[in-house]
């Protein structure tokens with residue numbers, strides 16, 4: 133049923149990699165998936181190499197070398213951007229399609245996190261949708277959940293495991309007892325991690341996604357500059373073991389939380405209680421935990437990447453374009469969209485896990501306790517563990533919640549004690 137809307141059905145697909153090739157296959161098999169009754173067909177395609185094997189027959193489609201030319205082509209009604217990257221041709225092609233008054237569907241989280249507000253303004257000025265369900269959690273519907281299903285709720289916080297590569301690495305380290313670098317190499321060999329893993333391991337991919345969810349949850353524009361990002365580098369097998377002894381599992385958690393001081397958007401390795409739903413999302417899974425005023429606690433889990441799930445999410449957005457749904461790209465018209473007030477780092481409080489490797493000498497623990505007391509940091513629990521493979525004696529302290537500057541001050545002072553063998557390691561303990 134088209135309800136008088138013009139029949140929008142010819143796609144231009146830019147990018148024929150993991151997701152693009154899967155979309156070509158999905159549409160060849162089920163081009164009639166849209167509830168509007170219209171058939172979706174690909175008209176033009178574009179990638180870097182025309183000769184590359186795609187695992188899908190692209191011979192029926194018009195080939196474009198230039199994504200911008202495809203985006204502007206009068207032979208397409210909807211532009212699908214599956215190239216990736218916040219800048220360069222992906223950005224230029226999406227802008228060109230919107231300028232030309234064509235609806236855009238993209239899986240590009242980096243683009244939306246960095247330029248979502250400007251692109252939303254362009255889309256709304258031209259009266260066309262810009263949809264990006266596949267950009268967050270791949271095939272698991274996180275964007276529609278937050279943007280549509282929870283629109284009337286007041287969301288307090290969102291916390292997610294939003295990068296399957298990092299989650300796979302942490303799960304494998306715990307299960308196999310292998311080091312970070314060993315598991316990373318194995319993940320690269322299996323295709324779970326990129327040859328250059330910086331975007332995933334550095335926490336940036338998860339940060340792109342939580343920036344988008346924060347904008348939708350808190351009614352602002354995506355604010356990449358306000359995100360505080362720490363990656364997995366330096367997460368030690370020792371910490372995974374010690375955290376487990378204390379009843380926690382370490383995960384790379386991407387979180388956005390609202391408080392009186394503003395919204396904090398952060399990605400960092402986090403200790404989660406073993407019985408927390410996010411702690412149980414293993415392997416390459418993604419998961420999201422939302423706390424809302426009306427809805428209470430909600431948890432979803434599913435595939436966060438992969439060709440099939442991601443292409444299905446792209447197709448779902450195409451169905452929405454065909455249905456003609458008109459709503460702002462974010463939670464308010466782009467002309468009214470502004471960045472939500474970001475919480476100052478000094479206003480953030482956390483419980484901390486502090487791991488020390490100390491010389492096995494009398495008085496060490498007393499000097500650490502005195503230093504913490506001088507800083508006003510109170511200890512919640514204490515664990516001392518003799519480990520055969522450790523160069524000194526590992527000591528772990530967990531603290532009561534404290535302002536982060538207080539914790540960093542204490543760590544700096546403890547790190548300067550002569551009995552420390554390695555610099556202290558601090559990880560935050562979740563308060564979700």
Ligand SMILES: NC(=O)c1ccc[n+]([C@@H]2O[C@H](COP(=O)([O-])OP(=O)(O)OC[C@H]3O[C@@H](n4cnc5c(N)ncnc54)[C@H](OP(=O)(O)O)[C@@H]3O)[C@@H](O)[C@H]2O)c1
Nearest residue numbers: 147148149150151179180181214215216239240437438442
């Ligand atoms: N992979 C996933 O599971 C997943 C999940 C969620 C979201 N996403 C997002 O989906 C997008 C695509 O990811 P992907 O994994 O499919 O990437 P990919 O496998 O690297 O594919 C990228 C495609 O873009 C093409 N391309 C790159 N530069 C180009 C240029 N200058 N001109 C024309 N084409 C160009 C490449 O052409 P060649 O093939 O000829 O090199 C390739 O076909 C990204 O934004 C990604 O973040 C991916």
